[in-house]
Amino acid sequence: MKQKETLLNTQPVNGLSSIDETGDEHIGTSHETPMRPDAFERDDELKIELIEKHFREIMTILGLDLNDDSLAGTPKRVAKMYVQEVFSGLNPANKPEVTLFNNSYNYDQMLVEKNITFFSNCEHHFVPILGKAHVAYISNGQVIGLSKINRIVQYYAKRPQVQERLTVQIANELKTILGTEDVAVVLDAAHMCVSSRGIQDVNSKTITSQFFGKFREDAVKQEFFKYLELEK
Numbered sequence: 001m002k003q004k005e006t007l008l009n010t011q012p013v014n015g016l017s018s019i020d021e022t023g024d025e026h027i028g029t030s031h032e033t034p035m036r037p038d039a040f041e042r043d044d045e046l047k048i049e050l051i052e053k054h055f056r057e058i059m060t061i062l063g064l065d066l067n068d069d070s071l072a073g074t075p076k077r078v079a080k081m082y083v084q085e086v087f088s089g090l091n092p093a094n095k096p097e098v099t100l101f102n103n104s105y106n107y108d109q110m111l112v113e114k115n116i117t118f119f120s121n122c123e124h125h126f127v128p129i130l131g132k133a134h135v136a137y138i139s140n141g142q143v144i145g146l147s148k149i150n151r152i153v154q155y156y157a158k159r160p161q162v163q164e165r166l167t168v169q170i171a172n173e174l175k176t177i178l179g180t181e182d183v184a185v186v187l188d189a190a191h192m193c194v195s196s197r198g199i200q201d202v203n204s205k206t207i208t209s210q211f212f213g214k215f216r217e218d219a220v221k222q223e224f225f226k227y228l229e230l231e232k
C-alpha cells in the first residue's frame with residue numbers, strides 16, 4: 001500500500017520566527033487538535049503496523065540491537081500503546097457516550113468534581129503530562145453522570161496536547177453536552193518535558209483555566225475556588 005506523505009506546514013505561527021521556537025515555548029496554534037483530512041482512512045490495525053515499522057527504524061538509528069530479547073517487542077508495544085491507549089482520544093469513534101438525566105431533585109447550585117487525574121502527552125516533545133482536572137457546572141435542568149466527566153477529561157487528554165487547548169476542549173464539550181454556558185475547568189499539571197529535559201525544573205506546575213457563563217462572575221468563581229481549597 002503506497003501512502004503519499006505531504007510535508008508539514010512550516011509557516012511561522014503567532015509571529016514567532018520558527019517552528020522550533022513555537023514548540024520549545026509550548027505555544028499551541030488552535031483550539032482544535034490539528035488533524036489531517038485523511039486522519040482515519042487507515043484503520044487502527046494498519047496504523048499499528050506502520051508505527052511499529054517506523055519505531056523499529058528509530059531504535060535502529062539510535063544504535064539499539066533489536067535482536068535483544070528485551071528490545072525485540074518494543075516497536076509493536078509502542079505502536080499499540082500509541083493507537084489504543086495514549087493517543088486513542090484522537091479518534092472521534094472513541095468519544096464517550098454520554099447520557100443525561102433530569103435534574104429531578106432541582107439542585108440549582110454548582111456541582112464541582114475535583115481532582116480528576118489525567119495523563120496526557122505534550123505535542124511538542126511527546127513526553128507525558130500528568131495532572132488534575134477540576135470541573136464545575138451549574139445545571140440548567142439536566143445532569144450528567146459523574147464518571148462521564150472523568151471520561152470526557154480522559155478522552156481529550158489522550159491526544160498529543162498543549163494544556164491550554166485541553167482545558168478549552170473539555171470546557172467546550174461540557175457546554176455542548178449540558179446545554180449550558182455555566183461551566184468551569186481548571187487544570188493543574190506537571191510537564192515531563194519541563195522536568196526530565198530542557199530546563200529540568202521538577203517542581204513547577206502549570207495551571208490553566210476556562211470559565212464560561214456565570215463562572216465569569218467573581219462571587220461564583222470565588223465559591224468554586226473555595227471548594228477546590230477544602231483539602232489538598
Ligand SMILES: [Zn+2]
Pocket residue numbers: 026122123124125126193194
Ligand atoms: Zn513539551
